[in-house]
Amino acid sequence: MRVRRGRRIRSGTTSSSSSSSSSSDADPGADHPPIGAIETEAEPPDLDDDPECDSLGDIGREVEPGRTDGPADADGGSDVDGSDTGGRASDGAWIQLAAGILFVLAVAGSFSYLMRDELATTSGGDQTAFQARAADSFDRTNDLETLGANGQGQEWQPVRGTWGVDVGKAILVESADNDPNVILLVNAAVGSVAADVGGSGQCGVVARYTSEDDYIALQRVPAFGVWSLERRSGGETEQLATLLDADGSTVRVVLEVGQRTATMRINAREASVALDIEEAPLGGSFGLISTGANAGSCTWDDVQIDTSR
Known part of the structure; x- marks a missing residue:
């Protein structure tokens, strides 16, 4: 105006x-x-x-409707109030923030994936670290009447069958009238038992053994060419998982039992299952097992038992 x-x-x-x-x-x-x-x-x-x-600048000058005195941007709009420039700067900041969040999530996901196997092998499925409790390589004089004690003085406790040492390996000298043939070394609720198992009989390792009617076992089943993870509860046997056998050769087997899971490993191949706590109460012992008509044709060596305490 x-x-x-x-x-x-x-x-x-x-x-x-x-x-x-x-x-x-x-x-x-x-x-x-x-x-x-x-x-x-x-x-x-x-x-x-x-x-x-x-000297008063624009004060008092008449301005045409729809026109600004500020410089126009390349799109024809005015940047007098900085609204367009501020919007573009704000959009850029949000994009940088989103990219940063995605990067953090990617790193966290990769770390979790790398840590997965370590947790699985040390936790018994329940994230409980195990400690060595007993070991036996049977490097002692042959004895066909008893398995004796390991190097730490821990005595093997036979439950069924006659067990002995022959040429640096544990063997079942004489099978009992009724299955299973079992010998135990460590009492524990959760843990793992590993051994080098050879021969052509139905044999392996046992965990949570409380009686002939209640235990968890990992055994070779030559008739079907598999290793079988089994749970016996109340006198009934349930097959939980299987892995292919290695043609009857000596293999490293591991049976790991947690409060809620059971895992079998055969030469680093693995199968894991969930356990029903009501049907698999805590308690029992870890050791060796052999069943069937050909039970005496098995050998065990380098036994290692780890537990949570």
């Missing part, structure tokens, strides 16, 4: 500051309009040419 400057001149007034004495001597009609004349308005000055107005 244009600023208008000017003075309104009313009838009966003068623009002069002369004293009353000099006014009385002047011609009455020279400086005054006739009495009753219409009020007039002085012509406003042109402010565009006024340097004083130029």
Whole structure:
């Protein structure tokens, strides 16, 4: 809008500051309009040419509707208030934040994947670290009447059958009338038992043995060419998992039992199953087992038993 400057001149007034004495001597009609004349308005000055107005910047200048005095951006919009530039900067910040979050999630996922196998092999499925409790390599004099004690003085406890040592290996010298043939070394609720098992009979390792009717066993089953993970509860046997046999050769077997899981490993091949706690109560012992008509044709060596305490 244009600023208008000017003075309104009313009838009966003068623009002069002369004293009353000099006014009385002047011609009455020279400086005054006739009495009753219409009020007039002085012509406003042109402010565009006024340097004083130029020093005020844009104040007082008329702006056409829809036009801004700021510089236009490449898209034709104005950046006077910085709204477009601020929006683009804000979008960039959000993109950087999202990329950072995705990177952190990717690193965390990779770490969890790498740690998975370590947890599985040391926890018994229940994230409980095991400690060595007993070991036996049977490096002692042959004895076909008893398995005796290991190097730490821990005595093997036969439950069924006659067990002995022959050429640095444990063997079942004489099978009992009824299965299973069992000999135990460590009492524990959870843990693992490992051994090098050879021969062509149905034999292996046992965990949580409380009686002939309640235990968990990992045995070779030559008739089917597999290793079988079995649970016996209340006199009933349930097959939990199987892995293919290695043609009757000597293999490293591991039976690991936690509070809620049982895992079998045959030469590093693994199968794991969940256990029903009500049907597999805690307690029992770890040792060796052999069943079937050909039970005496097996050997055991390098036995290792680890438990949670």
